[in-house]
């Protein structure tokens with residue numbers, strides 16, 4: 001280690017050697033196997049370039065449950081899990097009060113680029129308890145590195161950019177990119193100009209057709225099938241998707257559920273690099289662009305993972321990435337920037353599709369389970385509504401009421417665990433105070449404990465059988481949230497400055513990404529980090 005840091009310092013007049021720009025790309029809902037499922041039709045310059053030039057950590061897992069968007073973005077950038085960083089869901093329940101909180105809600109800030117009443121703009125990273133690697137870069141550079149987060153989803157932009165970010169921009173259903181007064185007083189002129197181009201509308205007017213002839217989509221089931229959700233205003237979930245006509249019923253927010261959402265996000269990323277002069281910091285410190293590509297998640301949720309829509313999305317995203325990497329080569333310089341691409345979670349098969357093909361799976365009805373539980377607890381403890389919510393596969397008890405009525409909390413928990421264990425599709429249930437002794441395989445147990453934040457998570461955790469998830473029977477599309485490989489095995493590919501070429505099959509964790517970045521950049525790891533650097537990646 002000593003010789004390597006000396007080497008770094010000697011090379012460039014006592015300046016520590018660092019990339020000019022770091023670009024984090026989180027592809028929302030990208031399963032690891034998508035790198036290979038559609039490989040044959042990827043271009044040389046997108047996903048294949050990452051694999052062929054860069055370093056792939058082939059067995060990277062999410063080391064907590066629930067595997068959900070806000071937690072994934074937080075955990076990658078903080079190097080830790082909900083137990084420490086506090087983002088326990090997209091929404092979570094403050095256990096002391098029973099109040100539901102959205103991960104990035106912030107009543108104290110004012111929206112920018114939209115009406116002051118638009119709650120979509122009342123967002124900030126304040127609920128995130130730990131520092132991010134982007135925060136650490138800010139601290140290491142005495143706040144001179146520039147950090148910007150961009151994503152269609154607010155949480156995908158805000159959480160990665162961290163507390164000290166210069167800006168985070170997210171997409172409003174009006175068609176504009178917005179921000180909040182947490183970051184600045186007013187939207188920069190270049191963002192206002194970007195919005196004036198009305199790109200969302202321009203893209204949607206082109207309709208969504210398949211990139212290649214539809215009969216060549218061999219990795220997907222037939223286009224007209226019973227597992228896909230339809231857009232409002234359509235009869236069948238099939239191509240061509242006439243987004244030009246669907247605009248009327250769906251509004252410009254429709255762009256988020258098409259591959260144009262990817263293009264639009266990367267358009268704004270390029271504009272940010274250009275107008276903020278990112279990657280040319282006079283201090284020698286890198287700037288950091290934290291991108292999240294939200295549309296693959298929306299498309300996956302609606303059409304499920306074996307659809308032509310999902311296949312087409314990845315073929316198009318691949319081309320967009322090629323264009324984006326070429327742009328980075330030209331503006332920053334090949335080998336002068338570091339890119340990593342990963343995901344916040346994967347996705348399951350549609351359970352009905354799985355069962356129709358003789359696989360084992362099912363739909364767990366959280367609402368019915370919650371009602372059954374409340375009936376049982378009322379009979380035992382003579383008190384209504386002891387369960388506030390069954391969400392994120394956790395039971396949230398009415399702690400205020402339990403305290404007020406002086407009820408026996410451990411007896412309530414024991415009854416609830418016993419009841420839930422017998423429900424169809426339930427594999428394990430544990431009272432979180434007893435999780436470490438529970439008869440649950442270690443890897444699952446570790447993920448349960450990592451995901452549990454005492455103040456923000458439910459006191460009882462449910463783990464379903466494989467290929468079961470929460471939803472009503474025959475529900476269309478798909479979802480994610482569980483510990484299983486389909487939800488928890490994510491891509492992690494690095495490329496560019498400081499990155500070796502190669503791959504490892506060693507098991508690594510999502511929480512190792514921040515520590516690896518800290519090693520690459522010679523900066524401190526985030527303040528709640530529990531990860532370890534993936535040393536195979538680092539070329540110095």
Ligand SMILES: [Zn+2]
Pocket residue numbers: 028029068069070297344345
């Ligand atoms: Zn997500």
